[in-house]
Amino acid sequence: MREQIEIIVAEDNVVQRAYMCRLIENVGFDFFKVLEAEDGAVALELLKTSRAEILITDYQMPRLNGVELTRAVRSLDLGRYIHIILITGTETGDYGVRADALDAGADDFLNKQDDPTGLKARLTTAMRLIDHGKELEEQHRVLKEANDRINEDLAAAAHAQRNLLPDINTDILGAHIASAFVPSSVVSGDMFGCFPLNDSQIGFYAVDVSGHGIRASLLSVAIGYLITPEFFVKSVLDEDGIPRPARLVRELNARFCTDVHDDYFTMFCGVMDTQRIKVFYCQAGYPSPYYVDAQGNVTRIGSGGFPVGMFGDADYEDGVIGVDLDGMLLCCSDGAFEAENDEGIPFGEPRMEKIVKEIYRDPADKVPEKIIKALADWRGRKPLEDDLTVVAVKRNMK
Amino acid sequence: MIHSTQTDDGIIIVRPGVQRLTAVNSKAFKDEIVALIDAGNSEFVIDFTSTTFLDSSGLGALAGVLKKIGHRGDLAVCGLGPDVMQMFTICRMDRVFSIYPDEAAALRALSEKS
Structure with missing residues (x-):
């Protein structure tokens, strides 16, 4: 069984938040562990203390709005990538917000009016990207290990060569x-x-x-x-x-x-x-x-x-x-x-x-x-x- | 990487196509000429007019080409700049390679031999 992915849901409206959490759990209760945040600032703190890899955030929130939160996340050095999905109005209705959000570093969008299949598709995409990232990380680790070993060998060879002189x-x-x-x-x-x-x-x-x-x-x-x-x-x-x-x-x-x-x-x-x-x-x-x-x-x-x-x-x-x-x-x-x-x-x-x-x-x-x-x-x-x-x-x- | 043309007499003129023939490209240089030898060509002129520097690997590749042609054919080199010529002298390559000032002189010499 794969490790659970932690998802933060940032939404100030309690009803909306509970609804979103339920939707995610319906998509795959085994895959995801949902963490709730009542505004952008709380979400930011949660990102630092949890292992969350996906952030689903509303645009309009007190303290930090969705775009500001996105920008703040991208300036953090968490050592892992956070896949950010912003909930906005429709693409045509909220065109300006979406442009700002992309600029700030958002990965994907969800329409407020979307049915659960839209959410499922987006979470599937997010998981695919996260898996891909982990594969790359693993490859990088293996290569680095091999490279370190070669360098150690070379240093030992260089030492042996110097001893001949x-x-x-x-x-x-x-x-x-x-x-x-x-x-x-x-x-x-x-x-x-x-x-x-x-x-x-x-x-x-x-x-x-x-x-x-x-x-x-x-x-x-x-x-x-x-x-x-x-x-x-x-x-x-x-x-x-x-x-x-x-x-x-x-x-x-x-x-x-x-x-x-x-x-x-x-x-x-x-x-x-x-x-x-x-x-x-x-x-x-x-x-x-x-x-x-x-x-x-x-x-x-x-x-x-x-x-x-x-x-x-x-x-x-x-x-x-x-x-x-x-x-x-x-x-x-x-x-x-x-x-x-x-x-x-x-x-x-x-x-x-x-x-x-x-x-x-x-x-x-x-x-x-x-x-x-x-x-x-x-x-x-x-x-x-x-x-x-x-x-x-x-x-x-x- | 090399540029090669063939004269009416069947002599292949090779221009290495690099300013510096070094460890980086000398294997490709040799492999491409060896392919021409394996295809049945036996008379070569290598023109170094545009190649101003040869390192030890470059010289090794060139000597490898000479050994590959052996007695079955002929190899002439031309257009050696002062630095390359000095390397040839210090390594006595002037005693194993037929060296000419330019392509015309090299072609003339090869044609007269055959």
């Missing part, structure tokens, strides 16, 4: 490494790592999976788990301990190439060798990092390279540069260059180079946050469209 600030073998990691949604398709390979070499990599969001993050996290320091040492260092980062990239390319989907990733990986005072690197479609020497001269490292997982027969090259004691290596994912301002103009390389020149003397731990800040200022209110990673490596200790 190195500390934001860390010293390895006399080099200072600082980073910033800003996902465009909760989880990110970016990934990076940095670790000592032995007592004189530091391995590092940055990865940017195509696309962004959950799908990209699945692959980025898989890569994060795969590239352990042991994996890095085994695939990068040759028999003489000389770093060959292209070997690692080739290995990843063989592993991730498939015709099943179009996912791929760009990558920059390298080894900072503190004895040879060099950085050995391999670039695989990742934006060329900046190298700033002790005098502040800025160069871009690498001329390009195939992304990983796109073409099975792609080959990769090793590169090498010397690094000054105070030199800084700076990797930014393409999300940095592509960040657009309100007018749709990307931040671009010239602006990035200008900032790099301004901040290269700062300690490494200040560099990523300053770049993030400059990009935030540039974007204004525009949200980040792609994941953003900035990693600064500075050799500033002997």
Whole structure:
């Protein structure tokens, strides 16, 4: 059996009110519970204290008339919809009143002279609308519950992803490494790592999976788990301990190439060798990092390279540069260059180079946050469209 | 979303029909061209004159089209703006795609090949 719907009947004439109540009970005594109000003000109070969902009100009443009552009900925040039926004279006779009532928020009208079938038809309509409203409410509740659960899962995934990343600030073998990691949604398709390979070499990599969001993050996290320091040492260092980062990239390319989907990733990986005072690197479609020497001269490292997982027969090259004691290596994912301002103009390389020149003397731990800040200022209110990673490596200790 | 026309030689000219080929529309872009390939077409020119920006998903879709055509046909791209060209360079796409300044040059090259 369905729950009873409470109906308020607002009517100052006692006889009329009793008559209306009887009519409603005749329509369906089981469906409705009738609450009586002798004027508009009483009806308004009753609405606040009851669970009434239908209001049948006379137009002419002392204190609040039917239209004023309607307006007052619509300004209340009851958390449920009140279906309002106004009793007036005929449509033609009370045209002005009906127009005012519609404006105030009335749903339906009943002629004073109507027979009981008119009332029954209107109550049926009201119940149909109320049922529909409840169905929507239930659907909304179910969707919200599902949405909350997804968001909780995502937050947990984001937390797990962050735990894979190195500390934001860390010293390895006399080099200072600082980073910033800003996902465009909760989880990110970016990934990076940095670790000592032995007592004189530091391995590092940055990865940017195509696309962004959950799908990209699945692959980025898989890569994060795969590239352990042991994996890095085994695939990068040759028999003489000389770093060959292209070997690692080739290995990843063989592993991730498939015709099943179009996912791929760009990558920059390298080894900072503190004895040879060099950085050995391999670039695989990742934006060329900046190298700033002790005098502040800025160069871009690498001329390009195939992304990983796109073409099975792609080959990769090793590169090498010397690094000054105070030199800084700076990797930014393409999300940095592509960040657009309100007018749709990307931040671009010239602006990035200008900032790099301004901040290269700062300690490494200040560099990523300053770049993030400059990009935030540039974007204004525009949200980040792609994941953003900035990693600064500075050799500033002997 | 794409606009495609066919020349008398049977070469399909595709204009992506969007200014930005990104994660939002790259799947539709690829699916529509793949449908043309599955319908038996094998020679394509994709004209990016009106497309000024490609993100990583857009590039992935384009590479997917190239792999789909494979050795059975030919794909040329043209009208690459400076930003798209730079992305092609950094990803070495200039070594896997045949790139021409405009449609006329691309069509000429494809016609001479066949």
